[in-house]
Amino acid sequence: MSDETKQTDSxxxxxxxxxxxxxxxxxxxxxxxxxxxxxxxxxxxxxxxxAVIAIVDRNPGLTQTAVAQALGxxxxxxxxxxxxxxxxxxxxxxxxxxxxxxxxxxxTESGKEFxxxxxxxxxxxxxxxxxxxxxxxxxxxxxxxxxxLAKD
Amino acid sequence: MSDETKQTDSxxxxxxxxxxxxxxxxxxxxxxxxxxxxxxxxxxxxxxxxAVIAIVDRNPGLTQTAVAQALGxxxxxxxxxxxxxxxxxxxxxxxxxxxxxxxxxxxTESGKEFxxxxxxxxxxxxxxxxxxxxxxxxxxxxxxxxxxLAKD
DNA sequence: GCACTATTGTTGCGACACTAAACTATTTGA
DNA sequence: TCAAATAGTTTAGTGTCGCAACAATAGTGC
Numbered sequence: 461m462s463d464e465t466k467q468t469d470s471x472x473x474x475x476x477x478x479x480x481x482x483x484x485x486x487x488x489x490x491x492x493x494x495x496x497x498x499x500x501x502x503x504x505x506x507x508x509x510x511a512v513i514a515i516v517d518r519n520p521g522l523t524q525t526a527v528a529q530a531l532g533x534x535x536x537x538x539x540x541x542x543x544x545x546x547x548x549x550x551x552x553x554x555x556x557x558x559x560x561x562x563x564x565x566x567x568t569e570s571g572k573e574f575x576x577x578x579x580x581x582x583x584x585x586x587x588x589x590x591x592x593x594x595x596x597x598x599x600x601x602x603x604x605x606x607x608x609l610a611k612d
Numbered sequence: 613m614s615d616e617t618k619q620t621d622s623x624x625x626x627x628x629x630x631x632x633x634x635x636x637x638x639x640x641x642x643x644x645x646x647x648x649x650x651x652x653x654x655x656x657x658x659x660x661x662x663a664v665i666a667i668v669d670r671n672p673g674l675t676q677t678a679v680a681q682a683l684g685x686x687x688x689x690x691x692x693x694x695x696x697x698x699x700x701x702x703x704x705x706x707x708x709x710x711x712x713x714x715x716x717x718x719x720t721e722s723g724k725e726f727x728x729x730x731x732x733x734x735x736x737x738x739x740x741x742x743x744x745x746x747x748x749x750x751x752x753x754x755x756x757x758x759x760x761l762a763k764d
Numbered sequence: 765g766c767a768c769t770a771t772t773g774t775t776g777c778g779a780c781a782c783t784a785a786a787c788t789a790t791t792t793g794a
Numbered sequence: 795t796c797a798a799a800t801a802g803t804t805t806a807g808t809g810t811c812g813c814a815a816c817a818a819t820a821g822t823g824c
Contacts, residue, residue: 462773472667472670472671472674472678472682473670473671473735474667474670474682475666475667475670476666476668476731476734476735477663477666477667479738480734481644481738481742481751481754481755481758482641482644482645482648482734482738482741483657483739484661484664484754484755484758484759485637485640485641485644485657485686486641486644486645487684487758487759487762488637488758488759488761489634489637489638489641489760490684490759491761491762491763491764492633492634492637492638493634493638495628495715496634506780506781507634507635508780508781508792511629511635514622514626514627514628514629515624515626515627515629517627518624518626518627518709519624519625522624523801523802524801525800525801525802526624526646526692530624532639532642532748533781533782534783534784535780535801535802535803536782536783536784536802536804536805537781537783538802539802539803539804553677553695556801558791559791559800559801560789560791560801561788561790561791561800561801561802562800562801562802563788563801563802567724579628581811582628582632583621585697586632586633586634587632587673588626590633592634592649592760592761593757593760597798598757599633601776602633602636602754602757603630603631603633605745605754606636606637606639606640606740607639607640608641608744609640609643609644609741609744610636610639610640610642611643612643641780649772655789658810660809660810675772675773675774676772676773677771683809685811686812686813687772687774687812688774688775688776688811688812688813689810689811689812690773691773691774691775708772710770710820711771711772711819711820712818712819712820713771713772713818713819713820714771714772714773714819715772715773725803736766757803765824766823766824767821767822767823767824768821768822768823768824769820769821770819770820770821770822771811771818771819771820771821771823772817772818772819772820773816773817773818773819774815774816774817774818775814775815775816776813776814776815776816777812777813777814777815777819778811778812778813779810779811779812779813780809780810780811781810781811782805782807782808782809782810783804783806783807783808784805784807784808785804785805785807785816786802786803786804786805787803787805787806788801788803788804789800789801789802789803790799790800790801790802791798791799791800791801792797792798792799792800792820793796793797793798793799793823794795794796794797794798
């Protein structure tokens, strides 16, 4: 046997899966997820946490539910995320001015610095993946199509 | 610098997320997943189970680990999946001829019929999503790009 | 034949992510 | 004023995922 230890799926017929966008999307997204984890696991940041930070960084003062709605997930999932990010001194809960029920989320000073280096890592990873495409125009095309497919 | 609490998510700046393929992939895949669940939840079939059935249907006699390797997930995850599909009388475990450790997976008669109607539903959903793109050529282009991005 | 390693199915564990329901405190609106 | 709606939180349930073991079996070199 060769030391390539391949014997993967070369002789497997994927049938209908080959034409399913949902299946291909899942495979591609799984690959991105694992690569992201390789890059950011030492910093304790998952893709979901990164998205929260990115939103708060660009939109200081948003409430937890506003961030949850922007990211399309349940607001109950925000609690643990914000708890962790606050514990890591990345973002900060401040009581909202006009609503004593809600908090306003802000980046801490160290959080801004952290997000800067974190973004550099993520962008490096993204650039490596984007280089698999032909050019920047094709990347923009793909981004646009994925946005179309993400709409309800 | 104001501490105003923003209350609306209508004008949220997604910042770096807008240019991240990983984020857009996740959103698109989540949408496909939820749509798939709406279509197939009454049949008790998840996207992962559908993939297993699709592989076994086209490749009768494959072992569990062969299917797992084809789908890119751990073989330990196959156990519960095959258990469920066998309980639903969709696929069947037969002892492998030349290896008493492994089973060969086959579709049952009712399983073939079940997969036929199931495929129709899934293809209908896929066609509705594919119609968001310009033409069939763009769909093939997207499938090819996603396959490229899924490779390690 | 024998020892050593690899592989298969399986189980259990821990780490997450998502969903839904319920609860408190507060705000809103008729 | 009072009922309904909302923000944050907690809890429970479900599902997935990878990792590490394990017994049984297969393949390998000697």
